[in-house]
Amino acid sequence: xxxxxxxxxxxxPPKLAHQIRGLSDRTIAWLFVAPTIFLLLAVxxxxxxxxxRLSLTNFRTNRPNNAVEWVGIENYRKxxxxxxxxxxxxxxxxxxxxxxxxxxxxxxxxxxLINKKFRSNDLWTTLIVLPMMxxxxxxxxxxxxxxxxxxxxxxxxxxxxxxxxxxxFSMIGEVALAPWAIIIVDTWMWTPFxxxxxxxxxxxxxxxxxxxxxxxxxSKWRQFWTITLxxxxxxxxxxxxxxxxxxxxxxxxxxxxxxxGPGATTQLTSIDLKREAFEKWRTGYASAYAVILFVTVxxxxxxxxxxxxxxxxx
Amino acid sequence: MNAKLLLTTASVAIxxxxxxxxxxxxxxxxxxxxxxxxxxxSKEYEAxxxxxxxxEFVPWTSFADRMLNELNSGGKLCDLMIGDSQWIGGAAxxxxxxxxxxxxxxxGIKMDDFIPATVTGYAxxxxxxPNYWALPxxxxxxxxxxxxxxxxxxxxxxxxxxxxxxDLAPPATFDELxxxxxxxxxxxxxxxxxxxxxxxxxxxSEGITMGVMDVLYSFGxxxxxxxxxxxxxxxxxxxxxxxGLEFYKSLYDCCVPPGSSNGYMGEGVDAYKSGxxxxxxxxxxxxxxxNTDANVGGDKTGYFANPAGPNGDKFAQLGGQxxxxxxxxxxxxxxxxxxxxxxxxxxxAKWWKLGGYSALRAVVExxxxxxxxxxxQTFLDSMAIVKDFWAEPSYATLxxxxxxxxxxxxxxxxxxxxxxxxxxxxxxxxxxxxxxKY
Numbered sequence: 219x220x221x222x223x224x225x226x227x228x229x230x231p232p233k234l235a236h237q238i239r240g241l242s243d244r245t246i247a248w249l250f251v252a253p254t255i256f257l258l259l260a261v262x263x264x265x266x267x268x269x270x271r272l273s274l275t276n277f278r279t280n281r282p283n284n285a286v287e288w289v290g291i292e293n294y295r296k297x298x299x300x301x302x303x304x305x306x307x308x309x310x311x312x313x314x315x316x317x318x319x320x321x322x323x324x325x326x327x328x329x330x331l332i333n334k335k336f337r338s339n340d341l342w343t344t345l346i347v348l349p350m351m352x353x354x355x356x357x358x359x360x361x362x363x364x365x366x367x368x369x370x371x372x373x374x375x376x377x378x379x380x381x382x383x384x385x386x387f388s389m390i391g392e393v394a395l396a397p398w399a400i401i402i403v404d405t406w407m408w409t410p411f412x413x414x415x416x417x418x419x420x421x422x423x424x425x426x427x428x429x430x431x432x433x434x435x436x437s438k439w440r441q442f443w444t445i446t447l448x449x450x451x452x453x454x455x456x457x458x459x460x461x462x463x464x465x466x467x468x469x470x471x472x473x474x475x476x477x478x479g480p481g482a483t484t485q486l487t488s489i490d491l492k493r494e495a496f497e498k499w500r501t502g503y504a505s506a507y508a509v510i511l512f513v514t515v516x517x518x519x520x521x522x523x524x525x526x527x528x529x530x531x532x
Numbered sequence: 533m534n535a536k537l538l539l540t541t542a543s544v545a546i547x548x549x550x551x552x553x554x555x556x557x558x559x560x561x562x563x564x565x566x567x568x569x570x571x572x573x574s575k576e577y578e579a580x581x582x583x584x585x586x587x588e589f590v591p592w593t594s595f596a597d598r599m600l601n602e603l604n605s606g607g608k609l610c611d612l613m614i615g616d617s618q619w620i621g622g623a624a625x626x627x628x629x630x631x632x633x634x635x636x637x638x639x640g641i642k643m644d645d646f647i648p649a650t651v652t653g654y655a656x657x658x659x660x661x662p663n664y665w666a667l668p669x670x671x672x673x674x675x676x677x678x679x680x681x682x683x684x685x686x687x688x689x690x691x692x693x694x695x696x697x698x699d700l701a702p703p704a705t706f707d708e709l710x711x712x713x714x715x716x717x718x719x720x721x722x723x724x725x726x727x728x729x730x731x732x733x734x735x736x737s738e739g740i741t742m743g744v745m746d747v748l749y750s751f752g753x754x755x756x757x758x759x760x761x762x763x764x765x766x767x768x769x770x771x772x773x774x775x776g777l778e779f780y781k782s783l784y785d786c787c788v789p790p791g792s793s794n795g796y797m798g799e800g801v802d803a804y805k806s807g808x809x810x811x812x813x814x815x816x817x818x819x820x821x822x823n824t825d826a827n828v829g830g831d832k833t834g835y836f837a838n839p840a841g842p843n844g845d846k847f848a849q850l851g852g853q854x855x856x857x858x859x860x861x862x863x864x865x866x867x868x869x870x871x872x873x874x875x876x877x878x879x880x881a882k883w884w885k886l887g888g889y890s891a892l893r894a895v896v897e898x899x900x901x902x903x904x905x906x907x908x909q910t911f912l913d914s915m916a917i918v919k920d921f922w923a924e925p926s927y928a929t930l931x932x933x934x935x936x937x938x939x940x941x942x943x944x945x946x947x948x949x950x951x952x953x954x955x956x957x958x959x960x961x962x963x964x965x966x967x968x969k970y
Contacts, residue, residue, distance in 0.1 A: 280604040281925070283626060302936075367790035368808075385725075391793025393944045479735035480793055481944030482936060496597060498929040499604065 266512075273506035280499040293506035303507075305482055306490040312397055313404070313486060314465050318458055320405045325412025326454060330446075332413070333420045343417075347410040354407070358474025361403045365389040365475075390476045396483045400472050404465065412457040419453025420446065452530045459522055466515055487511055554582040555866035560599055560610035561853075563589035564797075566670055566817055569886040576882075577873045583866055592797060593737050600928065603628040603858070611861040612870055614669050614853045617653045622925035624657035629665040629856040635868055636664060641875045647671060649918045650891035654854030659923065666854025667871050668891035670817070673914040674746040674849040676709075677804060677812045677822055678702060680834035682721060691715075702836040706747065706779060709811065709839050713787035716810035728787030729811040730803040731780070732796055733943055739796035740942060741921065741934040743813060744780050746849035749919045750841030751776025762969045764960055769953035775842065777949035781942045793943050804828060815851045816914065819907040820887045835910035837917065850918035852889070926963050933959035 241249075273293055277286045297303050332343055349357070364372040365388070373384035389399040423445065431441050469488040472478065478485035478493075491511065495504035559574075561567050567589045574585045588609060590598045596616060602609055603623060615623060623629040632655075636643070643651045643664060650668035657665055682688060683700050692700035696711055703709040713728030720726075732743025745753070752772030757763040767773075784792075789808050792799070797814055804812040805825055822833045838848040855874065857867040873879060880892040884904075889911065895901065902909045922930045934956055941952035964970065 280600065280622060280928075281626060282604075282606075365791075370791075385790040388791045388793055391791055391943065393946070473736065477734070477736035477794055479939050479943060481735075481940030481946055483944060493932055496601065498932050499600075500929070 269505045270509055272502050273509050275502045277502045277505075278499050279501045289502065293503045294510065296503065297507050297510060302482065302490065303487075306485050306487045309397065309482075309484060310466065310468075310486045310488075313401060313468065313484075314462060316398075316401045317404045317408070317465050318461050320401065321409045321412045321461055322454060322458060324405065325409045325457065326416045326450075328409065328413040329416035329420055332417060346413060349407045350410045352407070354471040355474055357403060357407050358471045361399075362390065362475055365399060367391075391480055393480055393483050396476050396480055400475055400484055403475060404468070404471060407471070408461060408464075412461065415453050415457040415460075416450060419450035422453075423449045448532075452526060455522075455526045455529060459519065459526065462522075463515060463519060466511075553866075554584065555863045556584045556586060557611045557863060557866055557870060558586040558588055558609060559612040559614065559855075559870070560588045560590075560602070561614040562595045563591045564817060565821055566888050569883070569888045573879070573883055573886055573888065574870075576879070577870060580873065581866075581869055583869070585870075593734070596737060596928070603860075606860045608858075608860050608862060610858050611863045611867040612855060613858050614855045615666070616853055617850060618921050618923045618927040618931070620654065620657045620665055620854070621923045622927060623856065624663070624665045625925045627859055630859050630864060632664045632667065632857070632871070633662070635871070636667075639872050639875075641667065641872070645893055647891045647893060647896060647915055649850065649915060650852060650854075653850045653918065653920045653923075654852060654891070657923070666856040667875055668852075669855035669874070670852050671889040671891040671896075671911070671915055672815050672817050672851030672853075673911070673918050674742060674813060674851060675816055675819075675838065675910055675914045676702075676836050677814065677819065678712075678834050678836065679807075679810050679828070679832065681832040682716070682726075682810055683834070702834065703839045705840050705842075706750065707842075710779070710783055710787065713783060713811055717787045721807075724807065726807065727789040727803075727809050729783065729813065730792065730795065730800045730809045731783060731788060731813045732800070733784065733788075733792055733939070734794055734796035734799075735935060735939045735943070736794075737796070738921075738931055738935065739794075740938045741931060742796075742849050742851075744777065744934075744938045744942065745919075745921060746813065746838060747780050747783075747841075748773055748776040749847030749849070750838060750845050751779065752841065752843060752845065755922065762964050764957050768957050768960065769950065772842070773953055774949045777938075777941065777953060781945075781949065784942050816889060816907065816911050817851070819911070820905070823906060833906075835907040837910055837913040847917050847919045848914045850920040852891070924964075924967070926967050929963045930960055933963065 274288060274290060275286050276289050276293075278284065328346060332339065332346070361372075364370045367373050367385045367388050370384070370389075372389065373387070376382065376387075377384040387395065389395045389402075427445055427449075428441060431445060436444070467488050468486055469492065472484055472486055473489060476484045478489045487507075491504060491507050494500050494507055559570070561570070567587065571585075571587060577583070578585055596619075599610070599613065599615060600619065600622075601607075603613070603615075603619075604626075613629070615629075620629075624631075635641075643655065643662070646655075646668045650671050651664075652659060654668045655664045655666045657663055683702075689700050692698075692712075692715055695715070698708075700712070700715075703712055709729075715728070716726055717728040718725055732739045732746075734740055752770060753776055754767040754770070754773075755764065756767055789803055792803070795803070797818065800812050800814045801818050801821065803809050804814075804822065805828055807827060819835060823829055825833075838846055840846045855871060857864050857871065861867055874883075875892075877892060877894045880890040880895050881898075884890040884895050884901075890896065896912060896915075902912060921927070921934075924930065937952045937956045937959070940946045941949060947955075
């Protein structure tokens with residue numbers, strides 16, 4: 219019985235087999251990777267180059283008849299001197315910092331608890347991860363009901379705790395509360411994701427290390443700081459990277475919840491970019507905006523990945 | 533009998549025209565009650581022409597996004613488009629709709645037969661010139677509904693009269709409207725807390741602009757200098773416009789239900805039908821739905837046109853749309869047969885009966901029209917005082933600027949009305965400058 223390789227060789231028409239035999243390993247390797255490279259060029263690289271080109275023009279998609287003029291770095295100058303851009307970046311930074319902080323703290327704590335052996339552990343794990351399985355649009359929609367001042371459970375819960383009138387505040391309608399409203403929902407939805415990554419990290423720590431620490435009479439506190447946290451840190455950092463990239467481009471959840479309002483209080487950069495590109499149809503300007511955001515995320519992510527690798531190699 | 537004969541003749545003509553080849557036509561519009569009425573109405577066209585109608589309806593909040601994307605990309609999804617009135621400039625200048633003048637002339641369709649405001653608003657570009665890109669399809673305007681049954685309660689009548697020295701009745705001025713809203717705010721009616729008014733506050737698409745403009749016009753707001761187009765300084769941000777914007781904010785601050793920071797047509801309908809508010813600002817298309825509603829229908833609801841501003845001016849924000857043939861469509865001839873059929877007086881009369889607001893004068897000037905529905909007279913009154921937002925090719929950018937400034941001031945409470953309107957002038961000026969208007 220010939221093995222699969224022999225069978226493949228036998229099945230190859232003699233002429234083709236002869237031709238392939240005539241090719242170098244390098245050529246065959248190129249033949250195999252060529253479709254992937256072509257796909258990458260078509261789907262990623264070409265659009266990127268095209269976007270950069272558009273960003274240097276005044277092109278508008280809704281004006282196909284207008285002459286496209288080369289404007290150099292004018293779009294970049296306008297974006298970087300536009301106070302609205304900086305307000306959006308500030309709103310995004312606020313959202314990023316708080317969601318990541320809360321998700322890491324709560325996610326790691328939950329993972330630490332779930333990692334202990336107790337009854338119905340699996341059931342709790344399943345229940346905790348449920349929110350991240352929902353669609354952001356659905357989550358955004360039903361949280362608008364939860365935040366509704368007259369009938370929303372969230373308002374009633376806060377009223378129960380504080381004694382305030384539930385209709386006296388609007389989480390998504392007040393400038394001071396709206397940024398926190400979106401942070402709460404994102405944290406509710408994505409903390410389970412951070413928890414799962416942390417759980418993987420905690421379960422990867424060999425029990426023998428804890429046993430050795432026990433022999434050395436290290437306290438639980440000491441074990442946490444010298445074993446658990448350092449060994450789970452690469453996983454934590456990975457979770458921060460994933461959530462950071464995801465939340466930098468956060469769009470659907472916030473649009474459903476606040477539409478970027480009140481005013482521009484929760485207008486994150488992705489919403490601002492979408493409005494420029496597909497509502498105002500300033501394609502050149504929006505392309506420049508996208509390039510700036512891409513460079514920012516790419517730059518920050520590269521620095522972060524280097525730091526992550528250093529931690530991993532320790 | 534004559535009408536029947538005319539209809540049959542027209543049907544035969546249409547059938548003869550399209551007998552050569554039956555087409556599948558797609559009509560794009562917003563997803564709302566009138567769209568369902570149009571499906572019903574179009575069955576007659578399908579039977580007569582042999583063409584099959586398909587419909588692509590998109591919710592209002594994403595209607596402009598979706599359909600402008602379709603037009604801008606030269607998509608062939610829609611053969612017929614019932615596009616918003618403000619799109620007409622862009623669609624005409626960018627060659628997205630076909631010009632209908634020759635077709636109208638050849639088929640005896642006269643724009644004089646339609647309500648003048650709808651011709652200007654939905655069909656003409658440039659405005660005020662006889663260049664037609666659409667047939668007025670659905671007349672619409674912002675007006676008000678009120679809880680007639682609450683207004684009729686003797687105890688509320690007495691309390692209101694004692695407080696304001698006048699009857700509790702539909703307001704004649706915006707000041708009176710606010711007094712009524714304040715009167716009802718947080719009032720207990722039938723054991724339930726109710727609120728003054730539902731007004732537009734939506735941030736994402738066009739909601740708050742439609743609401744604010746509906747009020748600003750009557751306060752003296754003008755888009756530009758009538759003598760010098762696109763000269764906005766002192767018109768958009770005039771003292772009277774500032775007062776109008778301050779009024780809108782005061783109405784928002786005093787008298788809306790809690791959590792009304794992002795509401796448009798749908799939220800207004802919900803607030804009104806659920807018995808939360810005494811007054812409701814909304815487009816006329818919602819009125820047939822209220823009239824037949826189990827909670828607020830029949831005698832429980834009354835309708836009134838926009839009240840007057842401080843100087844007695846009365847204007848209202850135009851809504852509604854015209855029907856156009858999409859230039860990218862491969863079935864333009866078949867699509868034109870639909871417009872020809874739709875323009876017939878008999879079809880327009882049926883359109884009104886099914887819940888569509890016909891813009892044909894023969895329908896709305898019929899002696900029986902004003903009494904045909906409880907809201908018909910208010911519709912006529914409102915259509916007589918309409919103004920519309922910029923219909924320029926850059927309307928989307930202009931709209932986004934007003935959405936930002938109005939929401940930021942009215943809902944978020946940032947800055948002053950003067951600063952908001954000054955900022956709006958700067959943004960609009962920049963947009964027109966990019967357009968080469970100066």
